[in-house]
Amino acid sequence: MKKIEAIIKPFKLEEVKDALAEVGIEGMTVSEVKGFGRQKGHTEIYRGSEYTVDFLPKIKLEIVVPDDKADTAVGAIAKSAKTGKIGDGKVFVLPVEEVVRIRTDEKGDEAV
Amino acid sequence: MKKLFTILSLTAAFAFAPMLPAADAPAAPTEPTAVEAPAVPAAEAEAPAEPEVDENKKAYEDLVAEQGDTAYAFDFFTVSMLWTVIAAALVFLMHLGFATLECGMTQSKNTVNILYKNGFIICMGLLTYALLGFNTHYPGDFNGWFSLGGMIGDLNADGGSTYGYGGLALCMTGYGDFIFQAMFAATAATIVSGAVAERVKLLPFLIFATLLVGFAYPVVGSWHWGGGWLGTLNGGNGFKDFAGSAVVHAFGGFAALACVIILGPRNGKYINGGIRPIPGHNMPLAAIGVLLLWFGWYGFNGGSVLSAAPGPLGLVFATTSLAAAAGGFMGGTVSWIMTKKPDLSMALNGMLAGLVGITANADIVSAKGAIIIGLIAGVIVYFSVVTLDKMKIDDPVGAISVHGVCGIWGILACALFDTTNSGFTIGGQLIGVAAVGAAAFIFSLVVFGALKAIMGVRVSADEESEGLDIGEHGMEAYPHFSQKL
Numbered sequence: 001m002k003k004i005e006a007i008i009k010p011f012k013l014e015e016v017k018d019a020l021a022e023v024g025i026e027g028m029t030v031s032e033v034k035g036f037g038r039q040k041g042h043t044e045i046y047r048g049s050e051y052t053v054d055f056l057p058k059i060k061l062e063i064v065v066p067d068d069k070a071d072t073a074v075g076a077i078a079k080s081a082k083t084g085k086i087g088d089g090k091v092f093v094l095p096v097e098e099v100v101r102i103r104t105d106e107k108g109d110e111a112v
Numbered sequence: 113m114k115k116l117f118t119i120l121s122l123t124a125a126f127a128f129a130p131m132l133p134a135a136d137a138p139a140a141p142t143e144p145t146a147v148e149a150p151a152v153p154a155a156e157a158e159a160p161a162e163p164e165v166d167e168n169k170k171a172y173e174d175l176v177a178e179q180g181d182t183a184y185a186f187d188f189f190t191v192s193m194l195w196t197v198i199a200a201a202l203v204f205l206m207h208l209g210f211a212t213l214e215c216g217m218t219q220s221k222n223t224v225n226i227l228y229k230n231g232f233i234i235c236m237g238l239l240t241y242a243l244l245g246f247n248t249h250y251p252g253d254f255n256g257w258f259s260l261g262g263m264i265g266d267l268n269a270d271g272g273s274t275y276g277y278g279g280l281a282l283c284m285t286g287y288g289d290f291i292f293q294a295m296f297a298a299t300a301a302t303i304v305s306g307a308v309a310e311r312v313k314l315l316p317f318l319i320f321a322t323l324l325v326g327f328a329y330p331v332v333g334s335w336h337w338g339g340g341w342l343g344t345l346n347g348g349n350g351f352k353d354f355a356g357s358a359v360v361h362a363f364g365g366f367a368a369l370a371c372v373i374i375l376g377p378r379n380g381k382y383i384n385g386g387i388r389p390i391p392g393h394n395m396p397l398a399a400i401g402v403l404l405l406w407f408g409w410y411g412f413n414g415g416s417v418l419s420a421a422p423g424p425l426g427l428v429f430a431t432t433s434l435a436a437a438a439g440g441f442m443g444g445t446v447s448w449i450m451t452k453k454p455d456l457s458m459a460l461n462g463m464l465a466g467l468v469g470i471t472a473n474a475d476i477v478s479a480k481g482a483i484i485i486g487l488i489a490g491v492i493v494y495f496s497v498v499t500l501d502k503m504k505i506d507d508p509v510g511a512i513s514v515h516g517v518c519g520i521w522g523i524l525a526c527a528l529f530d531t532t533n534s535g536f537t538i539g540g541q542l543i544g545v546a547a548v549g550a551a552a553f554i555f556s557l558v559v560f561g562a563l564k565a566i567m568g569v570r571v572s573a574d575e576e577s578e579g580l581d582i583g584e585h586g587m588e589a590y591p592h593f594s595q596k597l
Contacts, residue, residue, distance in 0.1 A: 047498070
């Protein structure tokens with residue numbers, strides 16, 4: 001089982017969710033985060049003074065999938081989240097040791 | 113339930129029963145009484161029935177007669193008094209405006225503290241005004257400088273509920289006068305609360321605000337509205353300050369300046385020789401607050417006509433609106449020119465600047481004058497905010513600029529835009545506003561300085577970082593929105 005973490009632009013969330021549904025992945029956890037990579041921030045002005053906002057709002061998407069679905073999922077996310085402009089984000093793939101479905105106590109691939 | 117139903121039915125029955133016989137009476141007098149008398153030669157037998165026919169008319173006539181010598185003015189007096197109490201309620205609403213604006217312009221970790229200060233101020237303002245403020249503000253005959261008054265008595269007594277209380281110049285009852293002025297008093301302290309936000313310690317601020325509003329405000333106010341020495345200015349033409357650009361706004365603005373100097377700026381605001389903005393957390397609240405203030409200002413200026421005289425009332429509503437509009441337009445536009453993008457908070461401050469600017473002269477300027485006053489106020493407020501920041505005077509809401517600096521502008525504008533040839537001079541106006549501003553400034557320097565020495569006026573750096581809501585109140589404004597569970 002693999003955990004896929006993706007940092008994407010917030011307005012891309014619906015598209016990514018739909019793209020994942022199309023390849024059969026329908027469960028996910030989403031959080032609102034802030035961050036930056038090489039994009040750096042932008043300048044804002046408040047009451048006559050300029051300041052830089054380094055941390056930009058992003059969405060962090062987390063899904064856990066069976067090994068054989070990992071590549072499809074990564075592909076779906078990367079394709080649907082891409083705008084071609086700086087700040088599109090990244091996808092990370094991590095190994096997962098164990099998964100338990102709380103309601104039924106199922107474990108492993110069945111629980112994913 | 114049955115018991116409750118029984119009680120309610122009985123109460124309703126008793127309440128409505130007296131109305132039933134009376135309901136018949138108005139139906140009866142379809143003819144004037146003069147017609148009935150000739151038809152009944154033995155008048156005595158029928159006479160007791162006559163008054164019942166005119167019961168409502170007689171009741172009204174009695175009401176008018178109660179006014180005594182001033183009964184002739186009853187209708188105008190009643191309308192004027194009604195307008196006065198409505199205006200008082202509108203000025204009350206300004207406290208909601210201040211509270212909302214201050215919340216919007218500060219960080220969410222301090223919101224409970226802002227609201228508590230604002231809530232306390234209106235409560236304390238009204239109480240102290242009853243306890244000593246009203247009679248200190250309006251001492252009657254006094255030396256022109258100082259006369260400490262006591263608690264208000266029955267202001268309806270001795271003709272206080274008739275036109276005779278103040279005639280045309282003050283067309284309201286004693287209580288109307290009291291409550292209208294009481295609503296003004298607390299606004300001086302709210303001006304300060306915005307400027308010291310996010311780092312002032314709660315208790316010393318509450319003590320200071322109580323002394324400022326309970327004592328200093330009515331004393332300084334008595335110099336002008338109480339018939340004091342400011343009446344000698346402008347060669348005896350008096351000091352013009354229609355609704356309080358000086359005695360309310362500049363007063364509050366300069367008190368705020370003194371406090372901010374003693375308090376120091378928020379941590380991290382001025383670092384490395386530059387300015388690091390600390391943006392407010394809720395622009396919608398700020399906008400709502402300013403528009404509520406504008407709405408309430410119709411009571412502030414409109415009520416200061418002190419009667420329902422249609423001519424002045426209409427003029428004041430018009431000039432107040434035009435100045436606010438011009439100020440709002442200019443505040444936004446100037447920020448657009450100076451920083452390439454229009455700043456909402458500057459547009460909002462511009463509206464208030466225009467309103468403060470017109471407050472001194474709303475009843476003596478023309479529409480054109482009002483617009484110019486507002487435009488200039490919008491320009492002044494922008495540069496004042498920016499300049500104070502450059503001087504490292506940290507004012508999260510722009511209170512010093514809006515009320516202090518534009519208050520001075522409003523006072524001077526009286527001499528520049530007067531259409532009534534009342535003899536106001538720049539010199540006289542300047543002396544008056546300087547005296548009021550200096551009094552507020554010095555009083556605040558001394559009192560707030562003393563509080564700093566006695567108990568400290570600033571929260572610790574740790575508390576400032578964590579937020580005053582936790583530090584001063586042990587609660588959060590937005591508990592469900594925070595990251596913690």
